[in-house]
Amino acid sequence: MTVSLVEEARGGPFVYWDGLENACQEASRLGFHGIEIFAPGPEAVDQVMLKDLLRTHSLQLAAVGTGAGMVKHGLSLTDRDSDRRTAALAFIERMIDFGAQFSAPAIIGSMQGKWTAEVPRPQALSFLQSALNRLGAYAAARGVRLLYEPLNRYETNLIKTLADGAALLSQLETNNVQLLADLFHMNIEETNIEGAIRSHCSVIGHVHFVDSNREAAGRGHLDLAEIALALRESGYKGFVSAEALAIPDSHSAAATTIATYRTCFGP
Ligand code: LER
Ligand code: MN
16 A cells, blocks of 8 residues: 655555555555555654554555655756766665665656656666666665666656566666566556566566556556456565555545455455
8 A cells, every 4th residue: 555745746646645654554454464655755754653553553564665856856867967866866775775674675666767858868778777786786785675667658768668677677787676567557558468467577576556547456447357367377476556546535545456456366
């Protein structure tokens, strides 16, 4: 279950918005196994309180998003300015440190940025590759993986499919980076969602379990039973995380997600 602590992102694809305590109570009551936090930065989370909430509610921290580096601070790993790229790396390293306290991986999604006239595609990909090498090794030294998320064409022009993501990972010096398969982005970019999952499952480390319209799983037109079958038959053992819009409201989105999850993956 996702929870956003980033006011600037309100209206974005996160289920809970009213603090960690509320999110943990609801997630636990509905039967989720973990929460994924989208935070403005590590200092925005009281880590002692988070540890306590996770223990009280028998939840794991599934992952931490780093997108606030872009949303709040305008940072990107492929910025033309080297000081800005360094600041983006530093922000993500601090998020990795935070997640590692809870054995949770950090996610690089929107922080990958875009190629532009000033930073042409080969240059941007080279910046991205060296950032993933450095951050992958940084995460490995702290005992956690790093997640890299292909996005749809309206959010990036770098890597949009699992196949291109897997090819990028295969060129890295580190093997500590895995793909995040977000079903919303995949619905826009993949030729065949189940086929992409089956082909690249060995490098999928996390799934954003959401429907075609970015509403809760079950409120759109994805064939989630077939997608879940592809994940199960490929031996996927990671989290499927509800990164969905709070439509019609947080509680309904969460309840619909867990009902769909149980239909697709079993009780
Ligand atoms: C952004 O669209 C997204 O899917 C997030 O998980 C990445 O920041
Ligand atoms: Mn996502």
